[in-house]
Amino acid sequence: MARVVVDVMPKPEILDPQGQAVANALPRLGFDGVETVRQGKHFELEVADDVDDATLAKIAETFLANPVIEDWVVRRVEA
Amino acid sequence: MARVVVDVMPKPEILDPQGQAVANALPRLGFDGVETVRQGKHFELEVADDVDDATLAKIAETFLANPVIEDWVVRRVEA
Amino acid sequence: MTDTVKHAESTPDQEQPYKELGLKDDEYARIREILGRRPTDAELAMYSVMWSEHCSYKSSKVHLKYFTETTTDEMRSKMLAGIGENAGVVDIGDGWAITFKVESHNHPSYVEPFQGAATGVGGIVRDILAMGARPLAVMDPLRFGPADAPDTRRVLPGVVAGVGQYGNCLGLPNIGGEVVFDATYAGNPLVNAMCVGSMRVEDLHLAHASGTGNKIILYGARTGLDGIGGVSVLASETFDDTAGKRKKLPSVQVGDPFTEKVLIECSLELFRERLVVGIQDLGGAGLSCATSELASAGDGGMRVQLDRVPLRASGMTPAEVLSSESQERMCAVVRPEDVDAFMAVCAKWDVIATEIGEVTDGDRLVITWHDEVVVDVPPRTVAHEGPVYHRPVQRPDDQDALQADTPDQLARPAADEVLDLVKRMAASPNLASREWVTQQYDRYVRGNTVLAQPADSGMIRIDESTHRGVALATDCNGRYTRLDPYTGAQLALAEAYRNVATTGATPVAVTNCLNFGSPEDPAVMWQFERAVKGLADGCAQLGIPVTGGNVSFYNQTGSTAILPTPVVGVLGVIDDVRRRIPTGIGAEAGETLLLLGE
Amino acid sequence: MRVGVITFPGTLDDVDAARAVRYADGEAVPLWHADHDLKGVDAVIVPGGFSYGDYLRCGAIARFAPVMTEVIEAANKGMPVLGICNGFQILAEAHLLPGALIRNHKLHFVCRDQWLKVENNDTAWTTRYDKGAEILVPLKSGEGGYQADRNTLDELEGEGRVVFRYVGDNPNGSRNNIAGITSANGRVVGLMPHPEHAIDALTGPTDDGLGMFLSLLDAVVNA
Numbered sequence: 001m002a003r004v005v006v007d008v009m010p011k012p013e014i015l016d017p018q019g020q021a022v023a024n025a026l027p028r029l030g031f032d033g034v035e036t037v038r039q040g041k042h043f044e045l046e047v048a049d050d051v052d053d054a055t056l057a058k059i060a061e062t063f064l065a066n067p068v069i070e071d072w073v074v075r076r077v078e079a
Numbered sequence: 080m081a082r083v084v085v086d087v088m089p090k091p092e093i094l095d096p097q098g099q100a101v102a103n104a105l106p107r108l109g110f111d112g113v114e115t116v117r118q119g120k121h122f123e124l125e126v127a128d129d130v131d132d133a134t135l136a137k138i139a140e141t142f143l144a145n146p147v148i149e150d151w152v153v154r155r156v157e158a
Numbered sequence: 159m160t161d162t163v164k165h166a167e168s169t170p171d172q173e174q175p176y177k178e179l180g181l182k183d184d185e186y187a188r189i190r191e192i193l194g195r196r197p198t199d200a201e202l203a204m205y206s207v208m209w210s211e212h213c214s215y216k217s218s219k220v221h222l223k224y225f226t227e228t229t230t231d232e233m234r235s236k237m238l239a240g241i242g243e244n245a246g247v248v249d250i251g252d253g254w255a256i257t258f259k260v261e262s263h264n265h266p267s268y269v270e271p272f273q274g275a276a277t278g279v280g281g282i283v284r285d286i287l288a289m290g291a292r293p294l295a296v297m298d299p300l301r302f303g304p305a306d307a308p309d310t311r312r313v314l315p316g317v318v319a320g321v322g323q324y325g326n327c328l329g330l331p332n333i334g335g336e337v338v339f340d341a342t343y344a345g346n347p348l349v350n351a352m353c354v355g356s357m358r359v360e361d362l363h364l365a366h367a368s369g370t371g372n373k374i375i376l377y378g379a380r381t382g383l384d385g386i387g388g389v390s391v392l393a394s395e396t397f398d399d400t401a402g403k404r405k406k407l408p409s410v411q412v413g414d415p416f417t418e419k420v421l422i423e424c425s426l427e428l429f430r431e432r433l434v435v436g437i438q439d440l441g442g443a444g445l446s447c448a449t450s451e452l453a454s455a456g457d458g459g460m461r462v463q464l465d466r467v468p469l470r471a472s473g474m475t476p477a478e479v480l481s482s483e484s485q486e487r488m489c490a491v492v493r494p495e496d497v498d499a500f501m502a503v504c505a506k507w508d509v510i511a512t513e514i515g516e517v518t519d520g521d522r523l524v525i526t527w528h529d530e531v532v533v534d535v536p537p538r539t540v541a542h543e544g545p546v547y548h549r550p551v552q553r554p555d556d557q558d559a560l561q562a563d564t565p566d567q568l569a570r571p572a573a574d575e576v577l578d579l580v581k582r583m584a585a586s587p588n589l590a591s592r593e594w595v596t597q598q599y600d601r602y603v604r605g606n607t608v609l610a611q612p613a614d615s616g617m618i619r620i621d622e623s624t625h626r627g628v629a630l631a632t633d634c635n636g637r638y639t640r641l642d643p644y645t646g647a648q649l650a651l652a653e654a655y656r657n658v659a660t661t662g663a664t665p666v667a668v669t670n671c672l673n674f675g676s677p678e679d680p681a682v683m684w685q686f687e688r689a690v691k692g693l694a695d696g697c698a699q700l701g702i703p704v705t706g707g708n709v710s711f712y713n714q715t716g717s718t719a720i721l722p723t724p725v726v727g728v729l730g731v732i733d734d735v736r737r738r739i740p741t742g743i744g745a746e747a748g749e750t751l752l753l754l755g756e
Numbered sequence: 757m758r759v760g761v762i763t764f765p766g767t768l769d770d771v772d773a774a775r776a777v778r779y780a781d782g783e784a785v786p787l788w789h790a791d792h793d794l795k796g797v798d799a800v801i802v803p804g805g806f807s808y809g810d811y812l813r814c815g816a817i818a819r820f821a822p823v824m825t826e827v828i829e830a831a832n833k834g835m836p837v838l839g840i841c842n843g844f845q846i847l848a849e850a851h852l853l854p855g856a857l858i859r860n861h862k863l864h865f866v867c868r869d870q871w872l873k874v875e876n877n878d879t880a881w882t883t884r885y886d887k888g889a890e891i892l893v894p895l896k897s898g899e900g901g902y903q904a905d906r907n908t909l910d911e912l913e914g915e916g917r918v919v920f921r922y923v924g925d926n927p928n929g930s931r932n933n934i935a936g937i938t939s940a941n942g943r944v945v946g947l948m949p950h951p952e953h954a955i956d957a958l959t960g961p962t963d964d965g966l967g968m969f970l971s972l973l974d975a976v977v978n979a
């Protein structure tokens with residue numbers, strides 16, 4: 001069994017209302033110094049050892065992310 | 080300017096309908112071997128250099144995550 | 159470097175990517191003739207988007223005239239604004255005016271169903287707001303490919319979630335719509351969005367910039383690289399390798415319904431405080447459209463300092479700023495003495511507002527970028543005097559065969575098969591319950607929804623003290639319209655009219671969204687011409703006017719067009735919503751069932 | 757009876773909550789999120805909607821609004837507070853009520869007429885109902901699944917602090933079919949369904965929701 005993390009983020013040129021909302025709220029809550037916030041999704045998968053990187057990339061590209069508006073990164077992590 | 084990542088995940092004992100839905104869909108799409116999926120949020124922040132770790136932890140604990148149902152991890156990343 | 163008017167004058171032979179921007183040779187030649195020189199990049203961006211089919215109605219204009227020609231003074235008597243305005247407005251009595259309109263967001267919803275549908279709702283709501291009205295409710299006539307097609311499984315849930323998220327988050331009850339499946343929509347789903355709003359008659363705001371010295375204020379979201387896919391061909395040279403060439407951008411806009419909700423409340427407060435002289439929403443063509451339309455409809459010129467526009471992305475060119483389709487923005491014309499009060503209301507709602515220009519006494523729209531002139535045009539040539547085409551019209555060769563192929567050729571079911579047939583029909587996608595869709599829409603918010611799904615038409619209470627209300631229904635059967643576009647359009651009208659009438663309301667006005675294939679196909683143009691005629695003649699017979707609408711062409715996959723789909727929306731008035739007639743029979747024992755008509 | 761109705765940026769059902777108060781012969785007093793001021797009201801309603809777009813987590817941003825500092829202080833002194841839908845989420849985020857609300861188990865926004873069972877008619881907001889009565893009110897939410905850890909659930913059940921429970925199939929995956937709960941003193945109530953949309957059979961499925969606002973009238977008058 002391998003542990004895999006996939007992070008999916010809105011593309012830089014795409015509006016990110018979620019990140020925006022957080023960024024706008026922080027100063028009101030008394031937290032200064034946070035310049036930009038972008039919010040995306042974080043997936044943690046447990047996969048069988050024979051699932052290769054190409055398959056993981058395909059899962060991310062075709063399903064977890066919408067490549068029209070999102071970028072993604074897959075990485076394997078130590079258990 | 081420092082880059083900071085905050086990952087927020089549903090606590091293991093809390094229902095994760097989104098991760099569940101992904102896990103259930105994958106075999107239907109022809110992807111086998113993914114045993115479990117959990118879905119959370121991924122934040123990328125750019126913060127001023129004087130924002131210390133304690134402040135970041137406070138932002139995560141009081142705001143980005145709801146500790147009743149979520150765990151969080153903060154890490155600084157190389158630019 | 160920036161392509162200024164000066165630079166354009168000194169480089170008359172510079173090649174320009176007008177074809178990539180969708181302009182024909184003769185259209186480009188006409189722009190050069192109007193300006194007496196080559197256009198700048200920014201001007202080219204403006205003309206190309208404003209002269210597109212979507213913005214200029216260049217193929218449909220000659221036909222749409224028929225709506226106006228067939229509207230008599232009597233039909234017009236309740237109409238406060240009609241075709242040509244952002245949305246139609248009718249006087250419904252007691253000092254109330256209602257504005258309503260349908261618009262298509264078909265192609266974007268195929269590319270990115272969720273955001274496409276969401277921003278479709280956002281756009282139509284801003285149209286209604288720009289009339290000075292409070293948006294009250296939305297409806298969503300939808301068309302998809304076969305229910306069991308794999309792509310429908312991608313498109314339908316995304317569209318429904320997008321319509322739902324945006325409308326729910328704005329607090330607009332969804333009071334009706336349509337869900338229809340047909341193979342011709344597989345590569346061309348139709349996402350039409352309708353909005354209705356109300357205002358006091360005296361509060362009607364029309365989009366025009368008048369009054370020399372009045373200020374132009376842009377307010378709402380920041381401007382980013384949304385939806386400027388096409389215009390990026392102009393930008394490629396301005397980015398050297400160090401900055402990284404701007405890659406082809408997705409032409410997808412992401413909606414932010416929260417920002418729009420705040421924009422609505424902020425705008426309504428601005429109207430209430432009488433701080434707005436004229437107003438325009440920023441729709442498909444962004445600032446190109448807003449500035450040229452405001453200036454064109456006003457009585458003077460306009461000067462805009464484009465570099466003042468608050469941006470979300472770095473390194474944007476003037477052409478990109480003008481073409482950006484960033485959502486949730488409005489442009490207002492404000493008297494100089496009201497600017498401070500205007501800004502204060504925006505600050506209360508945390509809405510960014512920026513003075514970007516003013517009305518001038520000239521007759522030109524002049525746009526500068528860091529003090530250099532990048533646009534200097536007669537605004538009417540951009541907004542209202544675009545190209546007009548008389549496209550060839552040809553009745554399709556197969557029309558006779560199609561009409562001859564009547565149901566008479568079909569086998570009749572035997573008596574013992576009827577029950578089974580009824581069950582199969584009840585379970586078929588086009589007749590099955592729409593609850594899976596409508597459950598995702600808030601129909602209760604704001605507490606004025608008198609009728610919604612599954613009623614024949616939606617009904618909204620307008621006035622809590624008098625109980626006055628309006629009813630709305632949309633309908634269209636594309637198969638009927640394919641068989642006979644003239645009668646098909648009339649059937650759509652008649653069905654929507656009946657749906658409104660059966661709830662107890664009196665139909666008073668019509669809007670439409672005419673979804674067709676390519677206007678360059680003479681057979682499609684024939685369908686279009688016939689449908690327009692049928693709808694207009696039907697309206698004349700019923701005595702209610704078409705107050706506005708929308709045309710969506712190029713809905714086709716390869717050379718196969720969608721079924722001609724002229725979605726018709728009918729607005730009715732009911733003076734006491736407590737007397738509405740709900741759908742359904744069998745509330746009490748002993749009821750008598752009557753069949754009316756032939 | 758003067759009842760404050762809070763408006764945050766993105767609040768939607770404030771007009772409905774105010775109307776419901778009027779139907780119960782109360783005076784609805786608009787409260788603005790940015791003011792540290794409850795204007796001397798007898799009770800507060802935190803209405804439904806999508807405060808700040810609810811992009812981060814429902815209620816996560818609204819709970820830090822200036823007016824909420826006042827609401828928390830007043831609630832701790834026993835002022836009746838009702839959180840409906842987004843208002844419930846805000847009260848949970850503000851720790852006036854335990855637990856949290858997460859995405860519906862089927863991931864879709866659900867708008868439907870929902871039967872609820874009244875489990876506790878002892879709170880400031882439910883005395884007009886019979887215990888065990890079933891009422892029909894709209895439910896409309898995308899994140900209505902009530903979640904809490906075992907201990908909290910046991911405590912809520914043990915102390916009879918579950919106020920409303922869904923009848924029939926669970927619409928959103930809530931633990932123990934919980935639709936609404938109350939604070940230990942029975943003054944603060946939060947629920948996902950919308951009683952303020954069920955005050956008139958013309959515009960809602962029933963007028964079953966009116967009882968909550970009439971109960972408040974009793975609580976305030978008898979106080």
Ligand SMILES: Nc1ncnc2c1ncn2[C@@H]1O[C@H](COP(=O)(O)OP(=O)(O)O)[C@@H](O)[C@H]1O
Binds near residue numbers: 298336611
């Ligand atoms: N996309 C939609 N959005 C909102 N309401 C819809 C939608 N589709 C259908 N409805 C509503 O569901 C009900 C049933 O629709 P439909 O089966 O098309 O009815 P009819 O055939 O009587 O027009 C109607 O009230 C209609 O307005």
